Amino acid sequence: MNQLIFVETSIPSFYFETRSGAAMQARREWTREWWDLAKWQDELVSSLWVIRELEDTPEPKRTECLTLLQDIRLLQYAPEIDVLVDHNIENKIMPADADGDARHLAVATFWKCDILASWNCKHIANANKTDHIRQVNARLGYDTPKLITPYELLGVEP
Template sequence: MFRYVETSVISYYTARPSRDIVTAARQTLTQEWWEDARQRFDLYVSVLVVEEAKAGGAEAAQRRLAAISGLPILEINDAAEELGKRLMDEGAIPSTRAEDALHISLATVHGMDFLLTWNFRHINNAEMKARIRTVIEAVGYECPVICSPEELGGIEP
């Protein structure tokens, strides 16, 4: 099964430990999941993930880029751009969040089974996921399962 890894997962994996208890827990879970997932699953990123990983401080960007080194990179194509625009035009994703719409459309048009993200505001929340699925299925695609690494699981206790 193919798993598209959105930039927030990479950021949680490579970031310095947070003082916020929830964020710190997510970072730890992501680090444990990543070490297991790299070996067991087909993980993919996109050109967009690479570009977002380059942003910010040089040291942090270097850690993010090192983490995704060697993963297959999905290209942005016309179908992904069209679906991303449609997600925004139909209100599934706010028009101010074009990158989030593009992450979803990239995972969709490239046939990913899962889209992994810690973005609960614009991608992985119950109300938005229902709208996202409706738009995607209306144009004939199968919507990937949108979830966090924690929701996906796969770590043995």
């Protein structure tokens, strides 16, 4: 099942996670397992804004993350994305940083991605926010991508 999956900043970041806590190690392993499957069976995409965020990451993680994304297509800017960003912020579904989570959601929404993969469970992959996000996007005539973690994408039973 070939799906269009938007990869936001937390995905490459967790792929190269170095923290030793059990939760961090689990996210790293799930991210790697999912990535190794998805890169062959789905179309992974990202954006210049993700690249810009990763460019602020300290070395050597910066180079590792950017290398991981070097072969995936970057979705292009369109003025409608700015409208979605503003709408996301005005409706309080994302923090007021116009180049952060609000932009990732707007890009994935505008380009009709099936999924926005994220480990950001506070603002993006948060089941408590999903209905509100869908309602806000629907007001502008957009469908909302599924907002889920790599763990959920693996389809692993707990």
